[in-house]
Amino acid sequence: MRATAYTTVRPRYGIADVIGLLFRELLLMIVIFLVIFAIGTAAVLTLKRSYTATSTVYAGVGQEYVYQPRVGAIPTDRSGQPLEADAVAQSEAAILGSLEVKRRTVAALGADRILGPTAKGTPAEREVAALKVLDGGLGVGVTPGSAIISVAFKSDDAERAALILNAVVDQYLIQRRAVFRGQGSQAFADQREAFESELTSADEAYEAFLQSNNIGDFATAKATLAATYQTVFADALSVRAQLNQASQRLATLEAQLARQPAEVVLQQDLNISAQDQILQLRTERENLLARYTEDSQPVRDIDERIAGLQAYVATGTTVGPKEVRTGPSTIFTEIETTRINAAADRDALGARLAVLEGQLNQLRSRQADLTRLESTNATLMGNRDNLSAAVRDFQQRESQSRADSALVAAGADNVRVIARAEAPTRGSSLKMPLLAAVFLFAGFTALCVGLLRIFTRRGFTTPESTGRTLDLPVLAVAPVKAR
Structure with missing residues (x-):
């Protein structure tokens, strides 16, 4: 007994077979096409003009x-x-x-x-x-x-x-x-108020710093202190030079004073009695000549006396101080007075120099204190400046934001309506394109249904498909017998 095996084979169609089989399903395809096209046409015809x-x-x-x-x-x-x-x-x-x-x-x-x-x-x-x-x-x-x-x-x-x-x-x-529209006005105001509060705290801290260090204005105090130091330093140099000059002058006056006597002869009377006697004898001789001759004995006696006195005067010992009055020397007194004044000037300059040196020491100490406080002052001052700048900045931004919001709300922008819409006089309709689309869709659907009928049919429908599927030659074709 020979065993038999069965297998399912899908028919193989050519293009001619498909076309021929589509003609067999032509009636069904026409019916489906007409139904779909009629429904689509009815739906399209209900559309209104847009x-x-x-x-x-x-x-x-x-x-x-x-x-x-x-x-x-x-x-x-x-x-x-x-x-x-x-x-x-x-x-x-x-x-x-x-x-x-x-x-x-x-x-x-x-x-x-x-x-x-x-x-x-x-x-x-x-x-x-x-x-x-x-x-x-x-x-x-x-x-x-x-x-x-x-x-x-x-x-x-x-x-x-x-x-x-x-x-x-x-x-x-x-x-x-x-x-x-600017939504930042309130935000800018809040930031400004926050910075103002911080600025108030910074001002209080800076004011406390200035008061604690006895400073009115740091920059002014430093500049004033520097100018004062320069002035006092210049005065100290000048006074020191004047003090040296006064000391040298005093030393010179003291040296001159040591060489001057304290007392000098104010008036001196000379003893000139011999000359007076000669004059008296000559007067008497003239009186005698009035009564006697020159070679008389009284005249010759007077001449001898006169000759004797003249010889005595000729020796140079007849004139001498008779009475001498002394007193203080005017030069000594003047030099002493000048010396006293110079000593007073020197002492005054010394006292002034001491005062200036003390002032210089105080100014140096104050400058050192300001130098030490400069960094703290710069920090506090910089904080105040930054906060002040921030407050001014946010004040400006707040004002600008408020003005910008008002302008935008009033329509001050760069957008303009060139042409407003008017009621169109002509409408448009998509009926013709939609009818064409419905026609194509109906034809495509009918074709798909015909192809579906062809490829789902069982058995061999054409001799060519049978020979192609079974790979056997078809020798004869018999008509299908009706049931």
Whole structure:
């Protein structure tokens, strides 16, 4: 007995076999095509004509797109490294198409005006539906390298499309002002108050430091002390030179005084009686001549006496001091007086020099104290200066932030609506493209169904497929016998 093995073999088809078998399923494919095409056509014909409202917005580079540090010096150049025009436009387009702008639009118009006659459901459901309508119908586009933003909204009603698009643009302007409005005014005020409190503490610490060291103003005290030291030092040098001069003068006066006598002859009377006697004898001789002759005895006696006295006077011993009066020397007194004054001047200069030396020592000690306190003063003063600068900086920033917020709220920005939306007069419809898509989809579905019928059929349907599948020649073909 011979054993028999069975196996399942999938038929192998060629292109001609597939085409031939598709013709066999042509009726089924036509029915499926017609059914799908009819359903799609009916759905497409129910679509309404849509109207697209458009608007354009100019978004230029403003102050909000220029970097400004929150802390530190405020830059004087406000145009440093701004964004490119297309980058600003993309940023503004993102704000325009944001969910917050759509929510503001729904809140401003109301869900019923956005949905139109199709509005139904609870208020929350209508709001969600209105957001979906805005999300699906709103289009925002930018052009590379341009600051123009194109906005469009599609709706089945022309008036409603223009109304909704204008509301979206208005709410965008409000939203961007809220976004770029300076929110740092209060923060700057808080920081300013904090720095003012720290500055008050620093002032108190610095004032206590100055009072504890008996200093009014450190810089003024140091400068005054240096100037005073220079003045006192110059005076000390001058007094020392004057003291040396006074000492040398006193020594000279004392040397001169030692060489001068304390007393001198004030008046001296001379003894000239011999000359007087000669004069008297001559007077008597003249009187005698009046009575006698020259060779008379009385005249010759007087002449002898006169000759004797003249001989005596001629010896030089007849004149001598008769009476001498002495007293203090005026030169000695003057030199003594000058010496006393010079000694007094020297002592005064010595006392003054001692005082100046003491002042110099005090000034040096005070300068050393100020030098020792200079680092502490610099630290405290630097802290006060930094805090004062920070307070001024935050005061300026607070004022600028407040003014900037007011300007932004008033609409002082670089965004302008070039063209507002108007109700479009011509609508557009997608019926023809959709009908073509339905036609293609119906034909593709019918083809897929025919191919599915071919490849799922059991048995051999054509001689070529049978020979190709069994790898055997087909010698004859018999018609299928009906059951």
